[in-house]
Amino acid sequence: MHSRIMLKFSVIVLIFTISIPFSWAWGKKKQNFTIGLEQDFGIGDIGNTQSDTAQANEVKQPFSWVSAGDVLKYEIIIERFDEGAEHYLPYFFHETNEEETKSCLIYIDPVLPVGQYRSEIKVYNILGKLEQSLTTHDEFTVRQAYKPEIRSVSYPLYMRSTIYLDDLDNDGIIEVEGRNLFMPDPEDKAIVHTKYFLKGSRTIYPEEVLSIDELRNRKIKFRFDMKKLEVGRYDFFAQDASGLHSEASSDSEFTVKFKKWMDLDIQAGYTCPYVLHDETLPTYLGSKIYPLSGQAKISFMPFKRNWGYLGIGLRVSYSRLEYKEETYTIDGNLGTGHFLFIYQLPMFRRRVVAEIHAGAGVTYFNNIIFHFPHNIESPALNTISLSADAGLSLQFYINKRLYTEIAADYIFTMNKDMILGMVQPSLGVGWQF
Helix, strand or coil: CCCCCCCCCCHHHHHHHHHCCCEEEEEECCCCCEECCEECCCECCCCCCECCCHHHHCEEEEEECCCCCCEEEEEEEEEEEECCCCEEEEEEEEECCHHHHHHCEEEECCCCCCEEEEEEEEEEECCCCECHHHCEEEEEEEEEECCCEEEEEEECCCCECEEECCCCCCCCEEEEEEECCCCCCCCCCCCCCEEEEEECCCEECCCEEEEECCCCCCEEEEECCHHHCCCEEEEEEEEECCCCECCCCHHHEEEEECCCCCEEEEEEEEECCEEEECCHHHHHHCCCECCCEEEEEEEEEEEEECCEEEEEEEEEEEEEEEEECCCCEEEEEEEEEEEEEEEEEEECCCCEEEEEEEEEEEEEEEEEEEEECCCEECCCEEEEEEEEEEEEEEEEECCCCEEEEEEEEEEEEECCCCEEEEEEEEEEEEEEC
16 A cells, blocks of 8 residues: 655644744645644643743644555655755655554654755554655655735725726726735745635636835735626635635725716717618719718616626718709708617726627608609608618727727618618717716
C-alpha cells in the first residue's frame, strides 16, 4: 500500500492569522500527503483566558499520511531546494515513535521556512525491514500565508460602492483598500500573491491591475470588463496563495446596477426617401427621391441588461410630394407610421449605441391631386395601406443626454394598386430623458 499525504488547514489556523500579520501555508503538487499548521492556545492564570506567553501562540506544522498497515515505524526525510546550488539538500529527518506510527502524524519543529521541498516516506515492517516498494516521494511548496482584509470597495470617480452600467463616465475601474493586498499571479507561481474577484450570483475577475501600493500592500486598483459586469449585489474577495481569504462584510459589498431603470429617447431630423421598387410614384412624380421630408422617433427602453437593452418605439415620417410637367402638376403628402420592437447595444462606454428595430404600421397617401390647365383637378387620393419598417441606426452621445443619430430604414408598403418599397436614410438629433 502506498502512503498518501494530503494538504489541510485546521480552523485554528484562521483564528491565528487574524491576530498576527502572517502564518505559514503549504501548496502541493500531488495528492498524497498532508502538511498544514496548527496553533496551541494556552490557559492563563485565571484559567479561562489565553496565555500571554510565546508558547501560547506556538505554530506547529502537522505532517500526516495514510497508514500502510501493521508496520514498525516510518522514516520521514524532507529536502529543501537550494537555489544557489540548484539542487535539493537534506533539511529534516524524523523517525516515528509508537504513537506517531499509529496516528500517522508528526509535527515539524521548527517550522519549515518558505521554499521548495521534496519528501520521502520510508516504511519498515514489523520485523524492522525496509519495504522499498512502499517508499514514496513527493514535492511541495511552503508559502508564506497572509490573510487579506477588505476595508472598502469603491468606484473611485465618485467614491461610492456602486457602479452604474449606463453612466457615460463609467470605465469599469474599482479600487480596493485593506491589508495584505499583494500583486496577483495568473500562473500561480509566485510565493506571495493574491487572487481577487467579485462574488455574487456569479464570480467576476478583473481584467487588469492599474496600480498597487507595493510598499504597504493596502490599496489596489483594477479595471473590469464592463461586458462581464451583470446587475446584482456582490462581495469583493481577496484570497492569498495558501487559500486564506477575506471575509464578507458590509465593507466588502459592491453593487452593479443601472442608474435609470428605463430610457426614454426622443429624436427628430431629416430623411430623404428613395424608391427601390414599383414605378408608380416615379412615373407620375418624375423622380425616385423626395427630398422635402422629415422623420421623428420615440423609444421606450424598460428592459436593460449588460448585453443590451430591449424596448418598444414609434417612428413616423413625412414627405411633401410636388412635380410639375408641361401638361399637369401634381402634389400631395406621403406619411408613414410604424410601431417598433427595438434592441440597443451600448458600445465604447455607452458613448455609441447601435440599434436594430423592426415593426408594422401604415403608409398614408394624403390629398394627392393632379392639376390640369383651366382649373381642372383630379379627385384627391387619400388612402391608408399596411406597411412594415426595418432599420438600423447608430447614436453618438455628445453628453449624457444629447445625441445625434444616423439611420437607414426600409419600408415595404402593400397597396391594391402597387407594392412600394423604399429606403429612408436619416439624420437626427435626440434627447434622452
